[in-house]
Amino acid sequence: MQKKKVLLNRAMFSIRPYDSSALTVLTTLFHHFSEAGNYELFVRRGGTVIHRAAIQVSEKGAQQQLNLDLASLRDAEQRECCDKEAGTRYTLAVNSILGFYVSQGTGAYSVALARAEHKERQALDSAAHIPAGDLFAVTLVRPGTYRAVNEEGGAEAMIRVRPASPKDYRPDQAELVTCDAQAFKPKRVDITSGHSVVFRCEAPARLRVELVEPAESAPKPRKEMRHTLRRSSGPASRKAT
Amino acid sequence: MAFTDRSDLYAAVHEEGINRVVRHIMQQRPSLFNYATPYFLQNPGLLCVPIKAAPEVTAAGNPLFTVQTPLPVLAAMPPVGLNYCLQFTDLALDFHDSDTIKLPPELGTLPAQRLALYMKGCFGLGCVLEDFYRDLIPLAEAGAVSHGDKPFYGLASLPSSQERDPIVPPVRKLTCFCLELYAVLHFEWGPIGKDEYLKMRLDRLEIVDLKPEEMENILECYAEAVLRLGILPRLSIKIEKMVLDITRLLRQQGLQVGQQISLVPAPVPAAVPHNPAVEDDQLKAFVNLVIQP
Amino acid sequence: MAHLTLAVSEGTFQRSFDLLKRNLTFQDSDLQDYGAFTLGYDVKMHLEGGSVDLRDDNTIQIKELDIRWDRLKVIIGLDIPRICVGGGCINMPWPIPDICLPRICVFSADPDVSISPDFASLVAQEISFTGSLVARYFDVSVPLPSPDPCQLLRVVPLPGNNQWQIFVDPQTMDLDLFDFPDIVGDLIEDALTSAVTALIPGGWVRDLILAIIGGVADLIRTILDIPDDIEEWLSDLFNVSFGLLDFIGTLVLDFFASCNPIYAIDDPFEILPAAGGLIPVRIPIRNLSVRAHDLEMVVQADVGA
Numbered sequence: 001m002q003k004k005k006v007l008l009n010r011a012m013f014s015i016r017p018y019d020s021s022a023l024t025v026l027t028t029l030f031h032h033f034s035e036a037g038n039y040e041l042f043v044r045r046g047g048t049v050i051h052r053a054a055i056q057v058s059e060k061g062a063q064q065q066l067n068l069d070l071a072s073l074r075d076a077e078q079r080e081c082c083d084k085e086a087g088t089r090y091t092l093a094v095n096s097i098l099g100f101y102v103s104q105g106t107g108a109y110s111v112a113l114a115r116a117e118h119k120e121r122q123a124l125d126s127a128a129h130i131p132a133g134d135l136f137a138v139t140l141v142r143p144g145t146y147r148a149v150n151e152e153g154g155a156e157a158m159i160r161v162r163p164a165s166p167k168d169y170r171p172d173q174a175e176l177v178t179c180d181a182q183a184f185k186p187k188r189v190d191i192t193s194g195h196s197v198v199f200r201c202e203a204p205a206r207l208r209v210e211l212v213e214p215a216e217s218a219p220k221p222r223k224e225m226r227h228t229l230r231r232s233s234g235p236a237s238r239k240a241t
Numbered sequence: 242m243a244f245t246d247r248s249d250l251y252a253a254v255h256e257e258g259i260n261r262v263v264r265h266i267m268q269q270r271p272s273l274f275n276y277a278t279p280y281f282l283q284n285p286g287l288l289c290v291p292i293k294a295a296p297e298v299t300a301a302g303n304p305l306f307t308v309q310t311p312l313p314v315l316a317a318m319p320p321v322g323l324n325y326c327l328q329f330t331d332l333a334l335d336f337h338d339s340d341t342i343k344l345p346p347e348l349g350t351l352p353a354q355r356l357a358l359y360m361k362g363c364f365g366l367g368c369v370l371e372d373f374y375r376d377l378i379p380l381a382e383a384g385a386v387s388h389g390d391k392p393f394y395g396l397a398s399l400p401s402s403q404e405r406d407p408i409v410p411p412v413r414k415l416t417c418f419c420l421e422l423y424a425v426l427h428f429e430w431g432p433i434g435k436d437e438y439l440k441m442r443l444d445r446l447e448i449v450d451l452k453p454e455e456m457e458n459i460l461e462c463y464a465e466a467v468l469r470l471g472i473l474p475r476l477s478i479k480i481e482k483m484v485l486d487i488t489r490l491l492r493q494q495g496l497q498v499g500q501q502i503s504l505v506p507a508p509v510p511a512a513v514p515h516n517p518a519v520e521d522d523q524l525k526a527f528v529n530l531v532i533q534p
Numbered sequence: 535m536a537h538l539t540l541a542v543s544e545g546t547f548q549r550s551f552d553l554l555k556r557n558l559t560f561q562d563s564d565l566q567d568y569g570a571f572t573l574g575y576d577v578k579m580h581l582e583g584g585s586v587d588l589r590d591d592n593t594i595q596i597k598e599l600d601i602r603w604d605r606l607k608v609i610i611g612l613d614i615p616r617i618c619v620g621g622g623c624i625n626m627p628w629p630i631p632d633i634c635l636p637r638i639c640v641f642s643a644d645p646d647v648s649i650s651p652d653f654a655s656l657v658a659q660e661i662s663f664t665g666s667l668v669a670r671y672f673d674v675s676v677p678l679p680s681p682d683p684c685q686l687l688r689v690v691p692l693p694g695n696n697q698w699q700i701f702v703d704p705q706t707m708d709l710d711l712f713d714f715p716d717i718v719g720d721l722i723e724d725a726l727t728s729a730v731t732a733l734i735p736g737g738w739v740r741d742l743i744l745a746i747i748g749g750v751a752d753l754i755r756t757i758l759d760i761p762d763d764i765e766e767w768l769s770d771l772f773n774v775s776f777g778l779l780d781f782i783g784t785l786v787l788d789f790f791a792s793c794n795p796i797y798a799i800d801d802p803f804e805i806l807p808a809a810g811g812l813i814p815v816r817i818p819i820r821n822l823s824v825r826a827h828d829l830e831m832v833v834q835a836d837v838g839a
Contacts, residue, residue, distance in 0.1 A: 007642040012619070013739045026620070030633055064631040095629040101636040137635055139620040141742055163738065164745030171746055172622035174635055193742050194619035196635050200626075215738075243829040244541035251541040251830075258537025261837040262805065262817050269815040270806060301813045502553070522535075530546050532553065 009104050012141060017210035020136045021127050022108035023070060028101040028196075030135040031113060031124050033057045036094050038116035039123060043070055043100075045109050053088035054116070055098070063092050067099035070109040100126075129204045136207045137174065137198040140191065143215035148199070150179050151206040157184035163215060164193040174198050179205055248507035248527035256336045256356075256522045263332050268295040275306035277326035280367070280409060282308070289365040289417035290330045311409045312366070318384040321377065322407035324367035326415065331361035336519045344423050347447045354519045355427050355444065363419040367412030377408065421449045422464055426473075428517045428524060430480075430506045437505060438477040439517060439526065443468050480504045480528060503531045536821075536834035543830050547594075548586040550796075555581040555599070560785055564776065565609060570757050572611035575776055576650065578604040581661075588826045594702050595664045601710075601782065603654040608768065610722065611648035612757050614730065617641060617746050640734070640743055647729035651721055659710040661786055665702035667824045667831060671801075672697040684793035687785065696802075698822040699795035700833065709783050712772035719764030726754050797824075797833065 011025040018027045033039075036058050043051035051073040092098060100111050110127035123131070129152060130136055140146060146159040157177060174196040178185045181203040189197055199207055244251035267274050271294045281288055285305060292305045299305075311322025335342035335357040342357040344350070351357050369377075424446035431440050446465055451457035481504050507527035509516045518525040542550075565574030584599030621637040674696050730753070734743045747753045758767075773779045790796075802816030818838030825832050 008733075008735070009638070009640055009642065012638060012640065013735065026638055028620075028635055032630055065634060067634075067636045069636070095631065097631060097633050099633070099636065101638075103636070103638055104642070135633060139635070139638060141619055141739075143738055164742050166745045166748050166752070169745045169748065171619050172635075172637070174622045174624050176624050193738075194746060196620055196622065198624050198633070198635070243543075243827075244539070244832065245543035245546070245830045249543050249546040251539070253539040255535055255537045255539075257535075258837045261537065261839060265817045265837075266806065266815050270812060272812070297813055303812050523539075530549060532549055 011104060011106050014106070015142065015211060015214075017208055018138045019108075019209075020130050020205070020207040021110060023100060023102055023110065023126065024106075024108050025071075025102045025104060026139045026141065028067075028099055028137040028139075029111065029126055029130065030097050030099045030137065030198075031111075031131075032133045032135075033092055033094060033096050033098065033123075034133065039113050040116050041090075042112040042114075043068075043073055043109060044112070044127070045070075045107050051088070053090060055090045055092060055113070057092050057094055057096065059094055063090075063096060065097040065099065066090060066092060067101060069103045070100055070111070071102045071105045071107065129206045130201045132201055132203050135198055135200045136205075137196050138209045139194065139196040140209075141193055142211060143193050144211050145213045145215075146209050147212045148177070148184060148197070149208045149210075150181075150184070151208055152204055153181040155179060155181070155183045157187045157189065158212075159189045159191065159197055159209065161195075161215070162190065162192050169194075171195070176200060178202055179207070181205075247512045249530040250504070250528040251525065252528065253523045253525045256334055256341065256524075259334050259336075259524070263334065265295075267332065268293055269298060271298060272304045272307045274329040274332070275326070276309050276328070277306045278311045278322070278324040278367075278409070279308050280311075280324045280412060281306065281326060284412070287367075287412055287415055288326050288328065289363040289415055289419070290328050292328075311407055313407060317407075318381060320405065320407035321369075322409045323369070324409060324412045324415075326363075326365045328363045328365075329360060330363055330419070331359065333359045335359070336522050336524055338520075338522070340522070342423070344425070345447050345449050348423055348425055348445055351425060354515050355425050356519050356524070358422075358424040358426055358446075360422040360424070361419055362422065363417050365415030365417035367410070367415055369410045370413065373410045377410075420451060420460070423447045423449065424468065428519060430517065433477060437480045439480065440477045441473045443473060480506070480526075504528050505531055537836045538819075538834065540833045541830045542833075544586065544588045544828075547588060547831060551584075551586050551596070555584070559604075560782070561605070562778070562781070570613050570615075572609065572648070573758075573771065573775075574609035574611075575772070575778065576605060576607040576609060577778070579606075579782075580604060584661075588828060588831060589664075590827045592826050593664050593666050593705070594826060594831075595662070596702075597662045599661045601659040601661060603657055605652060606654040606657055607650045607652045608722070608771075609648065609650045610726065610758070611646060612726065612730075612754065614645045614647065614733075614747065614753070614757075616644055617743055619742075619746070640746075645733050647726065647733065649722070649725040649729050651725050653714065653718055653721075656715055656718060657712060659712070661707065661709045661782075663704040663707040663786070663790075665704040665790060667826050668701050668703045669822050669824045669833075670699050670701060670795075671822075672699050672798075683788055687789050687793040690794070693798070693800065695800055698799050698801055698819055698835070700797040700824050701792065701795050702790045704787050704791055707783055707787060709779065709786075711779065712769045714765040714768045714772075716765055718768060722764055722768070723754065799835070802838075 009025070016024070018024065020027070020029060023029055039055040039057065041051070041053040041055055042049050051070075090098070100109070102109060111124060112122060112126070113124040115121045115123065124134065140159065140161045143161045143163040146161065148157040148159060149155070157179075169192070171194045173192070175189050175191055176198050177189060178200045179202065184199070191197060197209075199205070201207075271292050275288075275292055277288060285292065288306075294305055306326070309325070312325050314321040314323060333342060335351070337351055337353055337355055342359045344357055425444040427442050427444060429440055429442055430437060432438065443465065446461060446468070448457055448461050448464065451460065505528065506516050507513050507529050513527045516527045518527075559578065559580045561578035563574065563576040565572055579601050582600040582602045585597045587595040587597060589595060616639055618637040618639040620635050623632045623634040625632050672693060674694065678692075731740060734740050748756070799819055799822070801819040803819050804814050804816050806815035808814040820836045820838040822833065822835040
């Protein structure tokens with residue numbers, strides 16, 4: 001077996017708030033296309049557009065969900081999906097979901113979607129807010145207590161993240177929380193480290209999830225190093241340690 | 242009773258085996274046993290006894306005899322040499338108790354722990370033919386008187402050495418005689434340098450039926466010198482060779498015989514009464530293996 | 535009566551055997567790739583101890599010859615599966631399709647870990663065998679088998695001439711199986727755990743990763759598909775899968791039976807070397823035989839005519 005060189009995805013473990021206006025590792029924004037039409041996608045990093053694409057949403061489109069890794073979009077030119085002459089183009093079905101996530105790195109991204117024929121009609125501008133009907137997901141890895149805030153209305157929710165146990169751990173679990181201008185439902189969520197909370201926005205929202213109180217790491221039980229010998233019988237028996 | 246009751250290793254050679262070895266040597270190295278003047282290179286058929294050589298000898302172009310200078314004719318001027326040959330035709334050993342070699346009465350019965358040696362040698366001399374004398378005498382006379390003005394000047398000084406190649410008269414037939422030599426010998430262990438060797442020592446010898454007695458004594462004297470100084474020292478055999486090269490395998494694997502391992506004779510009489518022992522028609526050696534820690 | 539007789543006492547045989555076995559060393563290594571993991575070994579051994587017993591039935595018994603491992607390395611390499619968080623799908627009301635979350639992975643690729651602990655000091659084996667003393671004639675004109683099984687085992691070069699050779703031809707052999715002690719399982723698990731945990735940061739991150747992979751011990755067992763008893767698995771690996779046991783058995787059998795004579799004498803045997811253009815003097819050796827009894831080994835031969 002030839003040893004591979006692997007890199008640790010350190011951004012996963014850095015402590016910082018997760019914000020829907022600045023998509024980072026462990027956050028995902030899902031946009032719901034409820035209408036057919038042609039759209040233009042702009043992906044920004046630090047205010048600079050790093051990627052543009054055309055999106056065609058039609059009744060004929062077959063793809064129900066497409067997740068774009070914003071950290072690897074620079075390689076899109078080489079992908080088979082795209083016509084190099086016409087630029088990147090995605091084709092989706094009506095009512096499909098386009099997800100934006102960041103797999104690695106420390107960059108913060110925002111995405112914008114506009115109708116191609118009416119550029120003034122923005123379907124999405126994540127830097128400002130999440131439109132109603134869209135979803136924002138956070139995968140929380142550090143155990144502790146988190147606060148979720150909708151900065152559009154000030155609603156709050158608490159998320160408790162339990163440490164994972166190797167005995168029965170399954171990573172692919174997610175809890176759904178809805179949020180409107182006033183409140184999150186439910187207001188309190190318990191998940192396990194590595195699981196996700198998906199916020200479904202029923203009104204425009206800007207969501208922020210931050211660690212309030214990290215959980216104490218449980219001290220590891222010390223390995224017993226001493227061995228107690230006991231005599232099986234006899235009046236002079238004594239304990240030796 | 243085991244062979245190695247009293248030593249680590251035991252090796253024995255039967256006299257029949259030894260005599261076969263001698264025959265092989267005589268046939269494969271005939272020049273050790275035959276000596277003759279160059280004349281016989283072209284005329285080997287004139288030798289006293291035909292030489293039986295192994296085919297490999299002639300195939301390799303090895304000589305059948307060791308070339309000797311002709312026997313000088315004393316006082317001859319110009320120098321003259323005679324063709325001759327000396328051939329050892331038979332050689333045999335007989336380990337105690339004797340049953341193959343019958344010793345002459347002079348040597349008595351073969352003592353215990355001794356071996357008998359029988360050797361037959363033939364000497365042949367090429368006499369000068371009458372025709373050749375007729376040619377040579379005028380030359381000799383001229384040489385003897387050429388510088389003197391006194392009677393018998395030629396006797397005043399004899400040539401001290403052969404100053405030039407001698408005239409060697411040809412031979413039509415050698416005049417040969419053969420003598421038989423018997424000897425009693427024994428073996429003993431002894432060092433040569435750092436190594437232990439099995440050595441052969443001469444006790445007595447006898448040349449049979451030679452008269453007058455003084456001539457016999459002289460020849461015996463000479464034969465003893467040849468054996469003790471010339472031949473027997475060459476027959477010394479290293480101890481590990483005596484035991485059929487038993488340590489060769491160890492040596493081949495990088496062990497140094499003489500340093501990491503060595504062979505020494507078993508002590509006499511502490512371990513064995515005789516070592517080497519010559520008995521039961523065999524030569525027996527009792528050897529211990531010493532391994533350095 | 536034989537012309538030549540050579541006898542070697544049992545004690546001398548033992549001491550010579552002690553010298554000879556110093557030269558039998560064996561080393562080998564192999565690595566097999568099973569996809570998710572690799573297994574291999576890197577071993578070197580020599581022989582020690584043992585006793586030689588010459589027996590009346592013309593056999594020689596070598597007892598309790600110790601196989602000493604100078605190196606007994608087990609190489610275990612694991613290709614750790616992807617360690618990711620996230621993922622999973624949530625049900626959405628019609629007409630929105632179920633939404634599936636992306637998975638975010640801890641490493642840029644599947645990491646590998648490899649350990650090669652050396653158990654030389656923990657494993658000991660013995661070998662015993664009984665062999666007949668056999669005299670064989672090596673005829674230099676007969677071509678060697680191809681491939682030559684003795685090629686790597688021959689400690690002295692092939693003779694360039696015909697030779698009488700004496701071998702110990704083993705008939706039966708007892709060879710201890712590899713038996714790894716209990717501690718080996720712990721050592722392997724500890725080494726692999728250390729190798730895996732060295733890849734990941736400490737604290738809660740490690741806890742999470744270990745939770746994802748289900749604990750190192752379970753991971754190892756899952757990947758390697760081994761039962762709880764690592765020692766037994768390892769012993770079985772060496773005894774059967776690696777074929778080392780057969781190899782050692784064959785090695786020792788070949789070493790003695792066919793590759794390395796305990797005694798050899800050239801035929802013809804040179805008694806006078808070539809000198810001054812003269813051919814060497816050689817004597818033919820005939821009818822070489824060997825026999826053993828309780829006290830000694832006796833070799834006899836005749837000088838050919």
